[in-house]
Amino acid sequence: MLLTILKEPDPRLRVKAKPIEAVTDEIRQLMEDMLETMYHDEGIGLAATQVGSDKRVIVIDLNSGTEEAPEVFYMANPEILWHSEEKSTLKEGCLSVPETRADITRPAHIKVRYLDRDNQAQEIEADGLLATCIQHEVDHLNGVLFIDYLSRLKQEMIHKKLKKLKKFHAL
Incomplete structure (x- = not known):
């Protein structure tokens, strides 16, 4: 089922997601719906907070x-259990911040622990x-958007652009 992706400045994007007890059938369905929504909107990652769920779930x-x-x-x-001192800068975009891309610097290497679709604990580097x-999707679960890493001026410019886009699409 396609879900609605929240757009900045929706306050629900700033909610910190809550851990889940286990990956149940309900969570698996959320994951599948998120994946279908992500593919539909041509993304490569999606966090549950972006579709209005407060569960700590991401798909990539x-x-x-x-x-x-x-x-x-x-x-x-x-x-994220560990991250390198070495940094990497990539141009990021976000389904919740349409038509906006920016260079963001983050740790180049990480180690992450999570529960997979079968409720099995996994660790990957x-x-x-x-x-x-x-890192981008975990930030979403913590109520952080990639634009939060930008200067105040760039953030204000992006918010003005988003307001114009919203007006344009509302017509």
Whole structure:
């Protein structure tokens, strides 16, 4: 089922998500609905907070929108255990902040623990785009958007642009 993606400045995007007890059928359905919504809106990652759920759940498929076979990560209660001192800067975008991209600097390598779709504890190390995407989505679960890393001036410019887009699309 397609879900509605919340757009900045919706206050629900700033809610800190709550850990789940276990990956149940209900959580698996949320994950599948989130994945379908992410594919529909041509994203590579989506956090439950972006669809108005307060559950600590994210889905990621870096191959979304490509000819490559899907490589889906279903993560419940993702927790970044370690991050490198080395940094990486990538141009990020977000389904909740339409038509906006910006260079964001984050740790280049991370180690993350999570529950998978089958409620099994997993730990992986990630770098490159996967590391960036996981950090971006975990930020969502903590009520943080990628634009929060930008200067106040850039944030104000983005908010003005989003207001114009909202007016334009409301017509």
